[in-house]
């Protein structure tokens with residue numbers, strides 16, 4: 346079954362001819378993407394990846410996942426940004442945000458190297474005490490500070506615990522095929538390595554070994570994930586806006602942006618989807634937010650955030666639109682029983698599944714927010730399974746690329762990320778940054 350765009354509620358904000366007017370622009374973006382003639386055309390490997398991924402490496406991923414499942418209580422996944430968010434997002438969505446606390450026969454999974462907070466690191470280390478551990482260190486560049494620092498700590502821990510030879514059999518490195526410090530280290534130490542293809546940027550890499558190894562360790566069916574993405578690749582291969590939901594979503598975003606909607610809120614009614622919204626924020630934020638342009642990607646999980654951000658969405662500055670991911674089937678439902686005494690006055694909710702109550706919350710909110718002046722697009726995902734999620738991931742990746750081209754930016758670079766790094770390195774005294782240090786220190790006085 347397919348992920349589909351329900352655009353019924355957008356008609357209050359966008360007229361038919363506005364969408365028709367976008368067709369030539371969308372077709373031009375489509376051609377750039379498929380003929381590889383647009384900005385950033387070195388980074389288009391993800392477009393056909395679901396069909397042409399490396400099958401031999403895929404087998405190795407599944408073998409490594411089985412080994413980790415059989416010899417480890419805990420898998421530490423070290424990475425940041427595109428080398429972190431996708432794996433965590435898929436595991437939380439398909440297994441559970443409470444994955445580590447569930448009764449299960451797969452290892453616990455902790456994510457490290459996604460911040461520089463010492464307390465967080467210490468807490469993970471103490472959880473590891475007395476447990477068998479494997480480590481998957483992930484970095485495309487192989488030089489990112491946060492994961493490199495965390496890996497130094499966990500490499501040391503594994504070598505202390507298992508000896509150099511034992512540690513070697515428990516460390517898996519996912520990185521560039523040839524370049525970077527991590528690749529050199531992995532080759533020198535003899536770790537098993539997995540390759541992030543040159544032409545797939547970090548934020549588009551969840552369907553490469555970056556995401557696939559940790560996701561497989563959690564017990565998800567990575568073949569079905571890839572099959573869903575491949576189905577989406579087929580479904581969105583035609584540029585006709587009336588038949589291509591992915592492109593229609595990109596076009597609507599662009600029209601709304603031109604009408605002053607500068608914030609998109611990705612919303613779901615399932616806490617398991619919350620990390621998917623974090624993945625979405627990197628994907629769209631780094632792809633579109635440049636040259637002083639772009640829609641600011643934000644997120645909310647309802648009904649939770651209806652009790653915090655709901656007021657603003659209904660009634661605050663009219664700067665945002667919502668994209669609601671409507672996951673139409675709950676993994677597990679809960680039957681709300683009748684209470685003969687009805688002391689809490691809740692019998693109007695009883696004798697039905699809780700998912701129905703959640704659905705009424707969605708329906709009521711979509712109408713309220715739309716009437717309040719916040720446009721709502723709805724993405725219907727029939728079931729929370731591997732196939733559908735693979736489809737949804739590809740949907741967002743392709744929509745993001747087309748949106749970026751419609752906006753006139755290079756969706757595949759992230760030059761703005763370097764500024765803070767330069768300052769941080771200078772302040773920490775990294776060799777090569779000496780001249781900047783003094784000037785920065787003066788600014789801090």
Ligand SMILES: O=P(O)(O)OC[C@H]1O[C@H](O)[C@H](O)[C@@H](O)[C@@H]1O
Nearest residue numbers: 426427428484485486489547762
């Ligand atoms: O995979 P890595 O090379 O370690 O990069 C991890 C992340 O860090 C960078 O600063 C970029 O802004 C991200 O796009 C990237 O996903």
